[in-house]
Amino acid sequence: MVQGRCMKCKTQREMNNMKEVTMKNGMRAAKGVCAKCGTNMYKILGKKK
Secondary structure (H helix, E strand, O other), rough: OOEEEEEOOEEHHHHHHHHEEOOOOOEEEEEEEEEOOOOEEEEEEOOOO
8 A cells, every 4th residue: 555645634544445556757756645534636756667
């Protein structure tokens, strides 16, 4: 599981339903849902490989 910062809970949380996506600028990001409150979460992973 990947952890990201939930903006609603204001803490580091586990992401459910995590998918790796590529943003418009070519950087990779993890997109998921907060395990506690269900808010959408993103975590930038770095440059495209």
